[in-house]
Amino acid sequence: MxxxxxxxxxxxxxxxxxxxxxxxxxxxxxxxxxxxxxxxxxxxxxxxxxETVPNVLDYKAELVMDGRTLARPVNYLLVCIVPPAGVEIDPTRRPFVVVDPRAGHGPGIGGFKADSEIGVAMKAGHPCYFIGFLPDPMPGQTIEDIARAEAAFLEKVISLHPKADGKPCVIGNCQAGWAVMILAATRPELFGPIILAGAPLSYWAGVxxxxxxxxxxxxxxxxxxxxxxxxxxxxxxxxxxxxxxxxxxxxxxxxxxxxxxxxxxxxxxxxxxxxxxxxxxxxxxxNAEEIQFIVDELFVGNNLAAGRIETSDGTAVDLRNIRSPIVVFCSKGDNITPPQQALGWILDLYDDVDEIRSFGQTIVYTVHETVGHLGIFVSGGVAKKEHNEFSSNIDLIDILPPGLYEATFERKTGDTSNSDLVEGEWVMRCEQRTLDDIRAMGGNxxxxxxxxxxxxxxxxxxxxxxxxxxxxxxxxxxxxxxxxxxxxxxxxxxxxxxxxxxxxxxxxxxxxxxxxxxxxxxxxxxxxxxxxxxxxxxxxxxxxxxxxxxxxxxxxxxxxxxxxxxxxxxxxxxxxxxxxxxxxGKSLMHQELMEKRIAELKSNITKGGLQEGTIRGLIYVGMARGFVDERGIAALRRIRLTEDASRMTLAQFKAMAREQFLMLLLEPEAALSAIPKLLPVDPAERRKGLAAIRNVLSAGGEISGDVAERLKRVTALFEANDAGFPTIERARAS
Incomplete structure (x- = not known):
């Protein structure tokens, strides 16, 4: 014991x-x-x-252009990212160009690991390029000089991919976002879709x-x-x-x-x-001149969205000149660039969605609930979800009719209909929004x-x-x-x-x-x-x-x-x-051009063939849903109704689809009534177009409600017996 x-x-x-x-x-x-x-x-x-060229890229890169050799030398470089083993690049897909922010840090954060903007773009088959910079600026280098250099870089990328299905998709991270937008406003012809990740554009905005x-x-x-x-x-x-x-x-x-x-x-x-x-x-x-411009014109002056920035030749930078789709990715958890600063420029520029459409602009935004500023472009989870979906569905974004949309994401499950049409783990959907949806986020x-x-x-x-x-x-x-x-x-x-x-x-x-x-x-x-x-x-x-x-x-x-x-x-x-x-201010020239364009669209309502009639009918029915689903776009890619359509490039198809959308907005009844005149006499050909409409609609979900009612009306138009000859048949007969 x-x-x-x-x-x-x-x-x-x-x-x-x-x-x-x-x-x-x-x-x-x-x-x-x-x-x-x-x-x-x-x-x-x-x-x-x-290091001579310090960066944190996780990929091998080959120098394509050195900004120091330009007439106005800058410390920027354009490199081509070498795809790693096992990654296949499709040379016909549009290239991606990632522009990293020069906000105190060195370049490379857009591709410093496999799950990154560059990584997911290459995984989707896109050739990738990267615009980075050296630690020290060239003497006398200005923000405008950098814009000219980046324009030269994009021209080079375009020339290297003559068979690509579109102009480069450009990603602007943080401070690179406003630089990309300034360039896109002055050289819109160089750009495909623009993705802005955590980029401030409305600098006074907030809650x-x-x-x-x-x-x-x-x-x-x-x-x-x-x-x-x-x-x-x-x-x-x-x-x-x-x-x-x-x-x-x-x-x-x-x-x-x-x-x-x-x-x-x-x-x-x-x-x-x-x-x-x-x-x-x-x-x-x-350079002191560079940061002075950034602070005076942007962060303190807030002159970008107001159209008060001018280039050295007196050209005003008007963001309404941008013709490419703009994707804005922001987060409520970002205390550096809150959603109001990422999206407030839209309220500064436009009175309503109709005005956005009048400029032919397509704006898509998505708001993350929690991720912080750096996580927007460095988080592996964000790369696997949002950036991966943007890369995989860039054609969806590029083909959207003009307007304002919010991109939403729904996880793919075993119950997801037509899951074979979904790339990745998420189903991306672009839902129509109004300016009131942005105002609801708060502001000044x-x-x-x-x-x-x-x-x-x-x-x-x-x-x-x-x-x-x-x-x-x-x-x-x-x-x-x-x-x-x-x-x-x-x-x-x-x-x-x-x-x-x-x-x-x-x-x-x-x-x-x-x-x-x-x-x-x-x-x-x-x-x-x-x-x-x-x-x-x-x-x-x-x-x-x-x-x-x-x-x-x-x-x-x-x-x-x-x-x-x-x-x-x-x-x-x-x-x-x-x-x-x-x-x-409002532009009288824009008003005149818009009136001329409206007259042109109205005169073209009765022109076209099976492809135009099918797309017009599809858009009319789809407008009742208020959203575009990636599964529907995947099904749409498979439509080849005519020999001419099979030779149509993405840019041509996009222009045709936008025309049909605008016709429906301007003269909905006249545009619908004209559909039978566009269709061939052969009933089999008409059935082929109607089947294509049903396939695209059913790919995105159940056909019911207003969608079903509109489909009945379009079906009646396709089955009409007194359609007359389509335009092409009349031309042949004459």
Missing amino acids: SSDNQQVSGSAPLGLFGPAIEYMTDAAQRSVLFLDVMRQRSDQYREHLA RGQNPMRYSGGLLGGSWLTALTGDMGGGKFDGGWLVQNFENQNPANTLWSKQYNVYSKVDTEASRYLEFERWWGGHVNL SPEEERRFATAARVSEINLSLYRAFVQPMVKAMVTPQVADWLKRWHPVRMSYEAFTDANPFMPAVAKAAETVREQRKPAASDNPFIVAQEKVSAEIVKALDSWRESQEKLSEQMFLAVYGSPALQAAVGVNPEAGRPRRP
């Missing part, structure tokens, strides 16, 4: 302190391994910056209490600080400042969560962390618009004062040596430099990490100290989030109070009673 008591007594301390010893051993080992990860991150940073980043320019007094930073860099703007600006939006992640996640899961998270940090730490520079009141207009005027005044009184002194003091010293000691760069092997303690950390890996003893997940550690971490995140929310609230209140002052608004020339003066 006494011996048993002694055994229990002797083991009690171990039972009490066992979890503590296990945790302390684990924590000490994790600390060493974490420091070693920081060392690897820093060494990786130096190695990356030492009060949710999107505080838009207040930054006003709270800093405007863009004079941008000019100062460029001058302190000796004429260059360090991308590290842009990275720091991103990080300031989420202090909990920057100061704690990102590092804690590695520390707490150091055995599994190191490789993923280092992969991302290779891009996150690849800081690049911009006229009073808030006046506040931002006031901030823009204050920015102009402060920038003029800085240039007149301060800039000469700053330029005189900042030598190339001073500019280099300031760059090296930037806080973001120092966070990498501090842990390189140049630090005398780091070699010892590397050796200790090797020993730890050999003797690694992780604590159990249910260890009470591990549980306590997680709770402490959660409380730290909660505290930092609370601090951020209080600062954001204070910033918003300050901005609204200062720039809402009627006295300040009047002093800087903003009418305190004015409405919302953001929309570009």
Whole structure:
């Protein structure tokens, strides 16, 4: 009995302190391994910056054009992505061109892993190209020079694919999005569909209490600080400042969560962390003139959607000139580019959907519920779903009639009808929307618009004062040596430099990490100290989030109070009673061209043959559904009703389908009544067209309700006995 008591007594301390010893051993080992990860991150940073053309592409690439050789040289490059083994490219499919953002980071994030924009496009059989850039800009390089270079790149891609079924699909990530749109507005003939991923276009837009980043320019007094930073860099703007600006939006992640996640899961998270940090730490520079244009014209001035940006030859950049379908991908979880900033330009440009159609524009948007800004173009889950569907169904997007649509995605299951017509794991559907659907997401009141207009005027005044009184002194003091010293000691760069092997303690950390890996003893997940550690971490995140929310609230209140002052608004020339003066003016030339086009369409209502009649009937019935399904488009591709149709290119088919759609909008009854006149006399040929309509409609779901009623009417038109000769038969008879 006494011996048993002694055994229990002797083991009690171990039972009490066992979890503590296990945790302390684990924590000490994790600390060493974490420091070693920081060392690897820093060494990786130096190695990356030492590369001639640093990038994070996961694919081999071949140089096609070097922007440095152009008449106006720029630091941009066009490369062709070499498909990996097992991936087959169809040379007849339209090429994809991915343009990465130059927002402080280096290029490659659009293709830094298999599940990426480039990866899914190649998987769908498309040739892929990538537009990247070098760390330092060319002397005198401007935003307009870059646009000219990208135009030359697209011309080259088009020339390399003369048999492609369409112009290149161009993907603009983040800051590259507005650059792509500016180019597409001035050179619309170069573009196929445009995909904008997390790209800001309406820079003042947002929802009060949710999107505080838009207040930054006003709270800093405007863009004079941008000019100062460029001058302190000796004429260059360090991308590290842009990275720091991103990080300031989420202090909990920057100061704690990102590092804690590695520390707490150091055995599994190191490789993923280092992969991302290779891009996150690849800081690049911009010319001072470039960043000044971006801040003045876009983020503070908000002049893009308003049509107030002009090229050097005086051409106004009007986004209504874009003729390619525009796909906008944004997220409610994005605090950098919220949906209002990604979509607000549509409200700035158009009164209603009919006006969108009058310009022949097709706009498709999709809003993710949770993914953050970077996740829009780096998340593997997003690549497998949204980007994969966009790539697989780019022809669906390209063939949509003019208007506004929302892309929705439904997971394919065993119950999905006609699942053989679905590519991938999701069924993509484009549903018709109105401008009210965008307004419902929230936005600025006229009073808030006046506040931002006031901030823009204050920015102009402060920038003029800085240039007149301060800039000469700053330029005189900042030598190339001073500019280099300031760059090296930037806080973001120092966070990498501090842990390189140049630090005398780091070699010892590397050796200790090797020993730890050999003797690694992780604590159990249910260890009470591990549980306590997680709770402490959660409380730290909660505290930092609370601090951020209080600062954001204070910033918003300050901005609204200062720039809402009627006295300040009047002093800087903003009418305190004015409405919302953001929309570009109406074009009389566009009105004249539209009237001419309407007359032309009306005159063509009775012209055509079986192909036109079938498509017209299909569109009429499909309009009752209010959406276009990828299964229907897949079935539509199989329609070859006539010999002429089999030779028809995608562009020709698209133009024909759009004409039939517009005819139905303009003169619905006349367009329907004319269908029998378009059809051949042979009943078998008519039945072939009617069967095609039924096949396409049934591919997208059950035919019922208004759709069934419209189909009955079209069926009667196809079965009419007094159709007369179709146009082609009359021509032959005569």
